[in-house]
Amino acid sequence: MGNMIEKIRKRDGRIVEFDKSKIANAVFKAFLATKTKDGKTAEDIANQVVKIVEERIPGIPGVEDVQNIVEEVLIKNGYTAVAKAYILYREKRAQVRRAKQFFGVRDELKLSVNAVRVLERRYLLKDENGNVVETPLELFRRIAKAIALDPESEEEFFNMLVRLEFLPNTPTLMNAGTDLGQLSACFVIPVEDSLISIFDAVKNMALIQQSGGGTGFSFTHLRPRGDIVRSTKGVASGPVTFMRVFDTTTDVIKQGGKRRGANMGILRADHPDIVEFITSKTKQGFLTNFNISVAVDDKFMKAMLEDGEYELINPRNREVVKKVRARDMWNLIITMAWRTGDPGVVFVDEINRRNPTPHIGMMESTNPCGELPLLPYESCNLGSINLARMVKDGSIDWEKLERTIQPAVRFLDNVIDVNKYPLREIEEITHANRKIGLGVMGFADMLVQLGIPYDSEEALKTGEEIMRFLEEKSHAASEKLAQERGAFPNLPGSIFKKPIRNSTVTTVAPTGTISIIAGCSSGIEPLFAISFVRNVLEGTKLLEVNPYFEAVAKERGFYSEELMMKIAKQGNLAGINEVPEDVKRVFVTAFDVAPEWHVRMQAVFQKYCDNAVSKTINFPNDVDIKEVEKAYMLAYQLKCKGITVYRYGSKEEQVLYLGDRLEKYVSADAEYAGGCAAPVCPV
Numbered sequence: 001m002g003n004m005i006e007k008i009r010k011r012d013g014r015i016v017e018f019d020k021s022k023i024a025n026a027v028f029k030a031f032l033a034t035k036t037k038d039g040k041t042a043e044d045i046a047n048q049v050v051k052i053v054e055e056r057i058p059g060i061p062g063v064e065d066v067q068n069i070v071e072e073v074l075i076k077n078g079y080t081a082v083a084k085a086y087i088l089y090r091e092k093r094a095q096v097r098r099a100k101q102f103f104g105v106r107d108e109l110k111l112s113v114n115a116v117r118v119l120e121r122r123y124l125l126k127d128e129n130g131n132v133v134e135t136p137l138e139l140f141r142r143i144a145k146a147i148a149l150d151p152e153s154e155e156e157f158f159n160m161l162v163r164l165e166f167l168p169n170t171p172t173l174m175n176a177g178t179d180l181g182q183l184s185a186c187f188v189i190p191v192e193d194s195l196i197s198i199f200d201a202v203k204n205m206a207l208i209q210q211s212g213g214g215t216g217f218s219f220t221h222l223r224p225r226g227d228i229v230r231s232t233k234g235v236a237s238g239p240v241t242f243m244r245v246f247d248t249t250t251d252v253i254k255q256g257g258k259r260r261g262a263n264m265g266i267l268r269a270d271h272p273d274i275v276e277f278i279t280s281k282t283k284q285g286f287l288t289n290f291n292i293s294v295a296v297d298d299k300f301m302k303a304m305l306e307d308g309e310y311e312l313i314n315p316r317n318r319e320v321v322k323k324v325r326a327r328d329m330w331n332l333i334i335t336m337a338w339r340t341g342d343p344g345v346v347f348v349d350e351i352n353r354r355n356p357t358p359h360i361g362m363m364e365s366t367n368p369c370g371e372l373p374l375l376p377y378e379s380c381n382l383g384s385i386n387l388a389r390m391v392k393d394g395s396i397d398w399e400k401l402e403r404t405i406q407p408a409v410r411f412l413d414n415v416i417d418v419n420k421y422p423l424r425e426i427e428e429i430t431h432a433n434r435k436i437g438l439g440v441m442g443f444a445d446m447l448v449q450l451g452i453p454y455d456s457e458e459a460l461k462t463g464e465e466i467m468r469f470l471e472e473k474s475h476a477a478s479e480k481l482a483q484e485r486g487a488f489p490n491l492p493g494s495i496f497k498k499p500i501r502n503s504t505v506t507t508v509a510p511t512g513t514i515s516i517i518a519g520c521s522s523g524i525e526p527l528f529a530i531s532f533v534r535n536v537l538e539g540t541k542l543l544e545v546n547p548y549f550e551a552v553a554k555e556r557g558f559y560s561e562e563l564m565m566k567i568a569k570q571g572n573l574a575g576i577n578e579v580p581e582d583v584k585r586v587f588v589t590a591f592d593v594a595p596e597w598h599v600r601m602q603a604v605f606q607k608y609c610d611n612a613v614s615k616t617i618n619f620p621n622d623v624d625i626k627e628v629e630k631a632y633m634l635a636y637q638l639k640c641k642g643i644t645v646y647r648y649g650s651k652e653e654q655v656l657y658l659g660d661r662l663e664k665y666v667s668a669d670a671e672y673a674g675g676c677a678a679p680v681c682p683v
Helices: 020-033 042-056 063-076 080-102 113-123 136-147 151-162 170-175 195-210 239-257 274-278 298-305 326-340 348-353 398-418 424-433 443-450 457-485 513-518 547-556 561-568 581-586 595-606 625-637
Strands: 007-009 015-017 166-168 186-188 214-218 263-268 290-296 309-313 320-325 344-347 379-386 436-441 531-537 540-545 616-619 642-647 656-658 666-669
Touching: 007 063, 020 042, 020 063, 020 080, 020 547, 042 063, 063 080, 080 113, 113 136, 113 170, 113 513, 113 531, 113 540, 136 151, 136 170, 136 398, 151 166, 151 398, 166 170, 166 398, 166 513, 170 379, 170 513, 195 214, 195 239, 239 263, 239 274, 239 290, 263 274, 274 290, 274 326, 290 642, 298 309, 298 326, 309 326, 320 326, 326 625, 326 642, 344 348, 344 625, 379 398, 379 424, 379 513, 398 436, 398 457, 436 457, 436 513, 443 457, 443 547, 457 595, 531 561, 540 547, 540 561, 547 581, 595 616, 595 625, 595 642, 616 625, 625 642
Parallel strands: 186 214, 214 263, 263 290, 290 344, 379 436, 531 666, 616 642
Antiparallel strands: 007 015, 166 379, 186 379, 309 320, 344 642, 531 540, 656 666
């Protein structure tokens, strides 16, 4: 008589509870992969395995022991093809474990190899010799413990993180529970028209970027090139020249080696140096650490639409320098965006119409990716809910989404108080306005699970429903926090009619590396490829297949390794005859989606978003410049707060290649998750 199995020994030596359903699930997947339907069920096989283990192995069995017996039972029951599929799965898992061991990381959460690589490079604590000294599980415990104000919250936060249902922005992942303790992602630093202010801003930027934050600046207040400098009897250099100082400093800092620095540079369309600014990125290697955007107001847009003129104004004395044709300037913006990917456009009056604290000041700049318009010295901490995990039985799990929103809002509000701020001015206004930015990632994954094509009216309707729900429930959570902890101090004079804890609550960020950790699509971007090659390390490449596509392919019976490699040569499903048309329609990629749908998706999310929406409007390399202009106009008409476009190949360096260089396959850098393919964008 054997013993009853209660525990099992993992490969790393840990003893955990035995769960028979894991055997049944693994066998079921092998049955599915081989399209085996007749005979015994996975549950029958699992029962046989358990019986043999209990009879044969005294004490606590190991995982390898159990898996060997699974193979034996499958073969004994005549399921040789299923046994082969199971053996291949085991070998693939062994390869994954070996790859993770190469990074020196013990992973209890069964994350992807690339997720572990990103965690090892950026987030996991290391000793003085650079050796990893914490696991992903311990990382999440460190964060939960640092952010929670009580043990109950710690467990709630920890479980939410471990289940990858919500993740905070990169500085929180890197710095929570450490001596550095700077947890915010987004900052706007003022730049006034004096050398002292300019170089104070450079110093402040360096401190922020060293801790993992991104910085935005408006250079509108700087006098134009050639203007007089009374103190020295010389002439001014102008905003673009001074931007080089910021750019070079970012190069030097490199954010402690953990994260490349990124800046947003904004100049109003009525600044006398606006042409130099718009064309600045045409110079190779110039301002490589900047995204740039032109701030256009309603007056400019009216003049452009009526083919009229507008004034260029010297910010030093408010004198009109000259009048120019608005449409000429608009066309120059469009041309440069088509040619280089810069500049974007920020609709500054639309931003300030939605300013929650107009009595405190007007917003002139945003963070590097444009999703956070902020007042001077304001910071904001972000977090994103993984929508891929909010689907149940082919429908949106609204109850689970609401259950995730409430602790996520508390988590982000706690960060404001736990945070160690780099400057006193930042701490003061951040505490006064208490801005947070709760957003989403995995939206494209949600759509494919629901069977909805990204470029469809149903997708737009789904996006709007999701964001409206997020806005409503997160505001309710913030109002509840106001009752418990008090409203944000600048509430009197704000747009709010009743107490609320945070002056902004929602944002849609690009997510970047946190979506790689979560194993989901980036922000609200479409899938960037169905199958592709990931450059995990120099010389090491791994094939990645969208897990939802792989599941459908196996269920529908058209999966094969050869097909996945074939798809990886182009990334999308166009012309792949082995894939049924209805599957092709659902699994569209970013370059399959017409620009109009990109803009319309951004607009439906913006409709219910306190801050702004980071979204890249992707264009193929051969797009007509008129299509870029249409996208910019549509963004204005649909009341987006800004727009960023990216024409594939418009920058020499990219983090995504579509199999058009020496490589035979679509290839993505380790930290590319979707959206803008230029190196500075995925902040």
